[in-house]
Amino acid sequence: MSIGTGIVLFVIGAVLAFALNLQxxxxxxxxxxxxxxxxxxxxxxxxxxxxxxxxxxxxxxxxGVDAHGGSVQERRTSTTPDDVV
Incomplete structure (x- = not known):
């Protein structure tokens, strides 16, 4: 959203600076x-x-080890959400 806001601000500023000829x-x-x-x-x-x-x-x-004596590995991967800073 901030990229679009930056573009809108730039366009409005360019119109005010270059296109309008008001005093x-x-x-x-x-x-x-x-x-x-x-x-x-x-x-x-x-x-x-x-x-x-x-x-x-x-x-x-x-x-760890399961009930039958076998080896068990558990892998979990988590990515930080976009809204967490």
Whole structure:
């Protein structure tokens, strides 16, 4: 979601900075456009970093002996969910 938000912020900022030719006394729309473009790039990069971060997986091995004297090994692999930081 943050990648899409970054793109939307960048596009809105580009429209304000380059496409609109309005003069407003109380705010500089070109500066606001540049600020939104910068924020869009920042949000986009943060989204990429969070998406491409290394996922952690944990493998647990339990060894034992069953009732008949045979060797038993149990392996479980779990990956950390996306919502856990």
């Amino acid at each position: 407003v006394d109380f705010i500089d729309l070109q500066l606001v456009g540049y600020l939104l473009m910068g924020a869009g790039v920042l949000v986009f990069v943060i989204g990429l970093v969070l998406m491409l971060r290394k996922r952690q997986s944990i493998t647990t091995v339990h060894s």
